Amino acid sequence: MTRLIPTYGFIQENAYLHIDENSGSGFLIDPGADAERIIQFADSHHWTIEAVLLTHGHFDHIGALSEIVAHWNIPYYIHRAGALYLSNSRYNLSVYTGQEISIPIVSTDNKPSSGNAMLLDDGDVIRLKANPEFALRLIHTPGHTEDSSVFYNPGEQCAFVGDTIFKDGIGATHFPGGDTATLYRSIQDKVLTLPADTVLYSGHSAPFTVGERSL
Ligand SMILES: [Zn+2]
Secondary structure, eight states, X not given: OEEEEEEESSSEEEEEEEEOTTTSEEEEEOOOSOHHHHHHHHHHTTOEEEEEEOSOOOHHHHTTHHHHHHHHTOOEEEETTHHHHHHOTTTSSGGGTTSOOOXXXXXXXXXXXXXXXXXXXXXOEEEETTEEEEEEEEEEOXXXXXXXXXXXXXXXXXXXXXXXXXXXXXXXXXXXXXXXHHHHHHIIIIITTSOTTOEEEESSSOOEEGGGOOO
């Protein structure tokens, strides 16, 4: 089950709660802002959030990260290239918002402890502790940023695509680390090759399916 939570920071962004209905546990994807409202929403449903997954390190996807991982004592997962975006306000673009974000990677031992960044590579799988069959695979899809990734859950037939692709467009490529040719390749080879009925949840559009899109 997936619930969209619109967040209202410097710009509007979609956070998602991705919950295994058997265990009531799950993941939070891209908490852009509004930590308190996200926490209250999960708590009101008695869901246990085991970790945060980040599709990339732009400010509008990470604004509530520190508060949330501290509140629930959970780790967060991001592609290895995201370390630069999290820690550098020019890369995560928060330098332009008047509220700079810099999240240093405190440990690189990749142990899933509280507040730790878990740096992932293409193909790595994140399993829910409460139900290991509920699992998402990180697919590295650079182009919008160097660290952009899709989290694909074949069992739930859905994927979280961040700003790589939207219902009616594709991600911007003029920010640090962006590259248009790379983005096209990522979308063509790694997103549109998923099964046609896969539901795609993006950072800034309504959900859509792979079958509805072409480049
Ligand atoms: Zn972005």
